[in-house]
Amino acid sequence: MKQNWFILLTGVIIGVIAVVLVKEGNPGNMGFCIACFERDIAGAIGLHRAGVVQYMRPEIIGLVLGALLTAMFAGEFKSRGGSSTLVRFIMGVFMMIGALVFLGCPLRDVLRMAGGDYNAVVGFIGFVCGVASGVFFLKKGFNLGRAEVSHSHVGGLLLPLIMVFFLFLLLKGTVFNPEVGGPLFFSKEGPGSMAAPIALSLGAGILVGLLAQRTRLCLSGGLRDLFLIRDAHLLMGFIGIFLGAVVMNVVFGFFKPGFEGQPIAHTMQVWNFLGLYLVGITATLLGGCPLRQLILSGEGDMDAAAVVFGMIVGAALAHNFLFAASPAGVATYGQVACVVGILLMGWLGWSYREE
Amino acid sequence: MEKIDVRGLSCPLPVIKVKKAIDNGAVEVQVLGNSNVSRENVSKLLNSQGFSLDLTRSDHEGWELEARKNQ
Numbered sequence: 180m181k182q183n184w185f186i187l188l189t190g191v192i193i194g195v196i197a198v199v200l201v202k203e204g205n206p207g208n209m210g211f212c213i214a215c216f217e218r219d220i221a222g223a224i225g226l227h228r229a230g231v232v233q234y235m236r237p238e239i240i241g242l243v244l245g246a247l248l249t250a251m252f253a254g255e256f257k258s259r260g261g262s263s264t265l266v267r268f269i270m271g272v273f274m275m276i277g278a279l280v281f282l283g284c285p286l287r288d289v290l291r292m293a294g295g296d297y298n299a300v301v302g303f304i305g306f307v308c309g310v311a312s313g314v315f316f317l318k319k320g321f322n323l324g325r326a327e328v329s330h331s332h333v334g335g336l337l338l339p340l341i342m343v344f345f346l347f348l349l350l351k352g353t354v355f356n357p358e359v360g361g362p363l364f365f366s367k368e369g370p371g372s373m374a375a376p377i378a379l380s381l382g383a384g385i386l387v388g389l390l391a392q393r394t395r396l397c398l399s400g401g402l403r404d405l406f407l408i409r410d411a412h413l414l415m416g417f418i419g420i421f422l423g424a425v426v427m428n429v430v431f432g433f434f435k436p437g438f439e440g441q442p443i444a445h446t447m448q449v450w451n452f453l454g455l456y457l458v459g460i461t462a463t464l465l466g467g468c469p470l471r472q473l474i475l476s477g478e479g480d481m482d483a484a485a486v487v488f489g490m491i492v493g494a495a496l497a498h499n500f501l502f503a504a505s506p507a508g509v510a511t512y513g514q515v516a517c518v519v520g521i522l523l524m525g526w527l528g529w530s531y532r533e534e
Numbered sequence: 535m536e537k538i539d540v541r542g543l544s545c546p547l548p549v550i551k552v553k554k555a556i557d558n559g560a561v562e563v564q565v566l567g568n569s570n571v572s573r574e575n576v577s578k579l580l581n582s583q584g585f586s587l588d589l590t591r592s593d594h595e596g597w598e599l600e601a602r603k604n605q
Contacts, residue, residue, distance in 0.1 A: 253570075254594065255569075255570055257568075257569070259542070262542065262544060317546065317547075317550060318550075322543070322547055323544065325541065325542030325543055326542040326543075326544070327542060328542070328568060395571055395574075397545075400545060400546070403546060404546065407546060407549075407550070408546075408549060408553065408579060408582075410578070410582075412578075465544070466544035466545040466546070466547075467544075467545060482544070
């Protein structure tokens with residue numbers, strides 16, 4: 180019971196911080212969005228050329244480092260990996276494609292609902308169905324195999340160290356390539372140009388990383404545990420985020436209910452549904468939503484780190500191949516990629532049964 | 535006593551494996567794991583199913599617990 184209050188309160192804090200980040204400059208209903216921010220990072224390091232979504236988001240760096248420090252203090256940092264790493268990488272690619280067809284990860288879905296975006300409710304229903312489909316495969320014996328604990332910590336430190344390097348580049352502003360502008364690219368307009376001050380974003384990331392590490396907050400896990408073992412503990416975090424964000428959205432005057440004209444959203448409901456359906460089934464098979472994968476990466480989980488890199492690469496592909504949606508909707512190739520992703524998850528889900 | 539090894543399995547497989555054993559009628563189980571998360575989740579499940587737990591080992595290598603169904 181006490182733990183339920185703790186995770187609910189954690190959720191409320193995350194919801195409040197998210198809306199404060201929007202107030203301080205982040206794009207609408209995007210105080211936090213793991214998928215969108217990893218996509219911005221993919222753009223910042225030049226992996227895609229969508230000029231409007233390029234920024235080295237300090238929130239992501241903070242989440243990983245916050246989880247790393249907390250795990251180290253709690254004695255939970257363990258370098259581990261080897262559970263179908265390539266399969267997880269590819270699943271990360273498609274989890275990102277699903278998120279970019281919808282325009283947000285499950286965390287942003289909650290924040291969008293809390294801003295009054297009804298399209299996000301359609302996405303949420305898709306997410307619930309996706310998680311339920313994942314649970315179906317789990318019950319059938321789905322298993323990607325055991326991870327091994329490494330005899331060296333170095334592997335688990337690699338992703339956090341890359342984040343430290345990204346932070347260094349962001350703060351230092353070094354230019355390797357004066358003609359084109361690398362190593363980091365920054366949007367001059369569009370969502371990528373909208374950002375809260377670096378110190379605030381980084382601090383928010385670290386704090387949320389700490390809280391999420393302690394509470395094991397996971398959005399797909401919340402629904403999964405409800406379906407699988409009738410346990411609503413993780414779901415309380417979900418509810419907390421929604422409540423915290425709704426209250427702050429009303430306070431700041433951001434709450435605008437409706438389908439039309441929502442910030443960075445489209446109204447093609449089939450694709451809102453299927454986009455998050457793909458994210459839901461993939462996250463359930465992977466054992467955690469995009470947020471949880473980041474936190475696990477900070478704890479030394481190299482398989483989760485492979486998912487994070489898969490998502491960054493997936494974002495680059497999604498923008499280079501025009502899979503990603505825009506406020507105008509989802510183009511044909513994006514629709515095809517989303518359906519391919521769902522079929523792939525069904526195939527993997529069925530093939531990786533034990534016994 | 536049924537022995538269940540959940541080391542290195544990602545969420546929620548440790549819980550599923552233990553639950554499967556209980557659903558198949560196990561009244562005494564020994565579970566072996568290596569992450570705090572799996573220990574918390576498995577303990578919670580066993581408690582909710584009316585088992586009393588005995589954590590027989592817990593160190594940086596991992597943990598081991600024995601559980602018996604309360605009469």
